[in-house]
Amino acid sequence: EIVLTQSPGTLSLSPGKSGTLSCRASQTVDSNFLAWYQHKPGQAPRLLIYGTSSRATDIPDRFRGSGSGTDFILTIARLEPEDVAVYYCQYYVDSVWTFGQGTKVEIK
Amino acid sequence: QVQLVQSGAEVKKPGASVKVSCKASGYTFIDYEISWVRQAPGQGLEWMGWINTENGDAKYGQSLHDRLTLTTDTSTRTAHMELRGLRFDDTAIYFCARVRGYAGYDGGWFDPWGQGTLVTVSP
Numbered sequence: 001e002i003v004l005t006q007s008p009g010t011l012s013l014s015p016g017k018s019g020t021l022s023c024r025a026s027q028t029v030d031s032n033f034l035a036w037y038q039h040k041p042g043q044a045p046r047l048l049i050y051g052t053s054s055r056a057t058d059i060p061d062r063f064r065g066s067g068s069g070t071d072f073i074l075t076i077a078r079l080e081p082e083d084v085a086v087y088y089c090q091y092y093v094d095s096v097w098t099f100g101q102g103t104k105v106e107i108k
Numbered sequence: 109q110v111q112l113v114q115s116g117a118e119v120k121k122p123g124a125s126v127k128v129s130c131k132a133s134g135y136t137f138i139d140y141e142i143s144w145v146r147q148a149p150g151q152g153l154e155w156m157g158w159i160n161t162e163n164g165d166a167k168y169g170q171s172l173h174d175r176l177t178l179t180t181d182t183s184t185r186t187a188h189m190e191l192r193g194l195r196f197d198d199t200a201i202y203f204c205a206r207v208r209g210y211a212g213y214d215g216g217w218f219d220p221w222g223q224g225t226l227v228t229v230s231p
Contacts, residue, residue: 032210035217037153044203044221045145045153056219088153092215095167097143097155 002026004089004100012108013079021074021103023089028069033092036065036074039102040085048087049074081107110134112142112204112222119228120194128225130187130204137180138162141207142187143218144178146200154200158207159187194229201226 003026013019023034036049047056049065052072062077076083084107089100115129130142143158157168159178166178177190187204201224209216 033215033217037218039153044223045205045218046221047217047219050208050217050219086152090153090217092209092217095158095214096169097158097215099145099153099155102152 001096002029002091002093002098004091004098006087006089006100006103008103009101010104010106012106013076014108015079015081017079018075018077019079019105021076021087021105023067023072023074023100025070025072025091029091030093031068031072034065034067034072035090035092036063037088037090038083038085039088045088076105079105079107110206110220112206112220114202114204114222114225117226117228119230121231122194122196122229124194124229125190125192126194126227127188127190128202128204128227130189130222132185132187132206135206137185138182142178142180143205143207144189145203145205145218145221147203147224148197148200151200156189156202161187191227194227196229199227199229 005024007022031052034052037045039045053065064075066073086102086104088102111133113131144156159166161180175192179188203224204222205218
């Protein structure tokens with residue numbers, strides 16, 4: 001079973017600054033099936049990135065995904081107040097999905 | 109537009125069952141699988157299972173496989189999630205989501221998601 005470990009637990013950023021969120025897999029994964037979601041309280045999660053680096057529809061280019069092997073990164077550039085949320089990475093293999101435990105992004 | 113609309117909040121007693129529905133619109137229902145995810149209070153996202161909407165074949169996560177049943181009704185474009193033997197720690201928001209991926213391959217990512225259904229297990 002693949003385990004996804006996200007860090008940091010909480011990321012505090014000033015508006016306009018950039019930050020990186022990490023997602024580390026317990027073993028090498030297929031990057032085609034690594035996705036990122038944004039989840040705001042009281043809302044449905046929203047797909048941000050799929051296939052490690054492809055942005056979903058209507059996602060601004062401030063959000064960028066990268067990585068390979070066991071290490072994946074979500075970069076948020078020029079943080080805006082609307083970006084406050086919990087971000088989850090997700091992986092699919094053999095009819096099973098796994099989520100990381102999430103990184104909370106807050107405004108400093 | 110593509111939309112998944114879920115049924116309303118439920119309050120159940122321990123040991124009871126709950127059935128949550130997820131009605132799809134804006135796309136061809138049988139062309140995409142539906143997956144279910146839950147979030148307990150203060151916790152992260154937990155994948156529960158998924159169902160092939162065309163043939164009804166379902167696969168379940170290890171933690172719930174003995175209490176969970178996923179079904180679909182193609183005539184109403186609706187997916188259903190039934191959880192039996194409810195426990196206090198089943199209190200959570202339950203989400204359905206459409207599975208998207210690469211042509212010819214199983215699996216992928218979830219887009220869009222339903223709005224969520226709060227299930228509260230209370231004595």
